[in-house]
Amino acid sequence: MSRAYKAIISTVIAILLVAKVNGQCVAFAKESCKSKLETYVHDGNYHAATLSEGEGVELHKTFFEGQDYRLVICKAEKLPNIYFKVINELGRVVYDNSKENYKAIWDFNTSKTQELTVQIMVTEDSEKQVLSGCVAVMFGIKKMTD
Amino acid sequence: MKRFITNSFYFIALAGLALSFNACVSGNQKQQKSVEENIVGTAGPNDEMMEEFAKSKLIFYSLPSPLETAMLIKRSGASFNEELLNPLENIDKYTTNKKMALNLGVYSADLSYTSLFDQTQSSIKYMANAKRLADGLGILDAIDESTIHQLEENMNNRDVILDIISETFMSSNAYLTENNRPALAAMVLVGGWVEGLYLATKLSNGSLENNKKLIDRIIYQKLSLITVINLLEEYKEEEDVASVLAQMNQLQVIFEQVKIVNTSKVEVETDAENKTTTLKADSETHISKDVFEKLLNKVDEIRTEFIS
Structure with a gap:
């Protein structure tokens, strides 16, 4: 088999794998994450990625005064803990889940509208293998009562 | 820095391939990832891990839906x-x-x-x-x-x-x-x-x-x-x-030309009963x-x- 032919086959396989892995994260987000919002309404935005140990994402979002939010971070079962911290516009850490045993749900509200940055990272605790899997981030908003 | 954007989430082709390969090589030995080698054996976040995070993070931009x-x-x-x-x-x-x-x-x-x-x-x-x-x-x-x-x-x-x-x-x-x-x-x-x-x-x-x-x-x-x-x-x-x-x-x-001015320090309070955090701060706005x-x-x- 020629080198060029092998390269084409490899690329096609890789593209198919991208579709498969990404597709799995959509289903993962819907099936494993959304229910954790419980009584909060999902805002409809989609944030998910396949991450390996040590990899992370940073999310920027404006949060509005008067809304109650729930932040949920879900991970594939095989992955170790997910570390996340929330930083305000002045660079101050306003929440750090490592201080609460890597809790994956944070309920909060803000008395002034502000942009917050959520830094999320897959911790490392396996000695020999690099584990990878889907990580999804979802925001819920408390339902209106009227 | 790899920048992955989503309002939701975006894979550019090459980075997507890289991630997919990551997904597919879960059995790879950690020694093959020289950068990560430095932080093996560390449970939870530390300065070194956060430094690495800063270099390799993906970025999501989330708009109000x-x-x-x-x-x-x-x-x-x-x-x-x-x-x-x-x-x-x-x-x-x-x-x-x-x-x-x-x-x-x-x-x-x-x-x-x-x-x-x-x-x-x-x-x-x-x-x-x-x-x-x-x-x-x-x-x-x-x-x-x-x-x-x-x-x-x-x-x-x-x-x-x-x-x-x-x-x-x-x-x-x-x-x-x-x-x-x-x-x-x-x-x-x-x-x-x-x-x-x-x-x-x-x-x-x-x-x-x-x-x-x-x-x-x-x-x-x-x-x-x-x-x-x-x-x-x-x-x-x-x-x-x-x-x-x-x-x-x-x-x-x-x-x-619209002004938003912070007028107080930020205070973080968590209600122990309902486990909800309130980020307390004030700001003033002005628009002519x-x-x-x-x-x-x-x-x-x-x-x-x-x-x-």
């Missing part, structure tokens, strides 16, 4: 005005991918607005339009006939309706971003954001005094606009995105009548271009 914007409008005490919606019959005008994406966002925002105000018959019609545009963009399975039936069957259950809307919006967005069409996904979000801003500005009736809470909601979109611009910057090489980005930059010129008028006109101009 149509549903959240509609909630903000309703919570401000604004009313429902059907005349503000993008007319249903306009759908026949949208034949390009750009127009279909922008107006999928616009109709999603209108759909959210009608639903929050319990205008269920309108919601069903706007969902049908959203379906047509999603179909036109080749988005599979996000909105189908059963979605419309579900809406019809739950006409008196707002919670279920909102859940259906958030699910369809997420599915559309995920489909585009994960099928290598993230620029279109970004346009859907921007269309929805502009429509939300349009509804809010029109509902103010041009007055800074009638509904101060609504005015505050409008002013604070200055922060979201930065996210909008950051998101579009990622795809500015695409002609369609570049034109929308130029419009957003024009809007930013006006928003720069002249700037407000310019803002209203610019939003109207951009939205008119989107829906025409």
Whole structure:
């Protein structure tokens, strides 16, 4: 088999794998994450990625005064803990889940509208293998009562 | 830095391949990843890990979704005005991918607005339009006939309706971003954001005094606009995105004349009983009548271009 032919086959396989892995994260987000919002309404935005140990994402979002939010971070079962911290516009850490045993749900509200940055990272605790899997981030908003 | 953008989530091809290979090589020895080797054996975050995180992180930009914007409008005490919606019959005008994406966002925002105000018959019609545009963009399975039936069957259950809307919006967005069409996904979000801003500005009736809470909601979109611009910057090489980005930059010129000033320190309080954290801080906003008028006109101009 020629080198060029092998390269084409490899690329096609890789593209198919991208579709498969990404597709799995959509289903993962819907099936494993959304229910954790419980009584909060999902805002409809989609944030998910396949991450390996040590990899992370940073999310920027404006949060509005008067809304109650729930932040949920879900991970594939095989992955170790997910570390996340929330930083305000002045660079101050306003929440750090490592201080609460890597809790994956944070309920909060803000008395002034502000942009917050959520830094999320897959911790490392396996000695020999690099584990990878889907990580999804979802925001819920408390339902209106009227 | 690898920059992965989503309003939702975006894989550029090469990085996507890299991630996929990551996914497929879960059995690889850690020694093969020289950078990670330095932090093996460390449980939990430390400075070294955070340094590595800073170098390799992906970035998500999250805009207020149509549903959240509609909630903000309703919570401000604004009313429902059907005349503000993008007319249903306009759908026949949208034949390009750009127009279909922008107006999928616009109709999603209108759909959210009608639903929050319990205008269920309108919601069903706007969902049908959203379906047509999603179909036109080749988005599979996000909105189908059963979605419309579900809406019809739950006409008196707002919670279920909102859940259906958030699910369809997420599915559309995920489909585009994960099928290598993230620029279109970004346009859907921007269309929805502009429509939300349009509804809010029109509902103010041009007055800074009638509904101060609504005015505050409008002013604070200055922060979201930065996210909008950051998101579009990622795809500015695409002609369609570049034109929308130029419009957003024009809007930013006006928003720069709006002042948001922090007036207190930030305090973080957690209620032990309901385990909810409150971020306490105060700020003041200022917008002149002249700037407000310019803002209203610019939003109207951009939205008119989107829906025409």
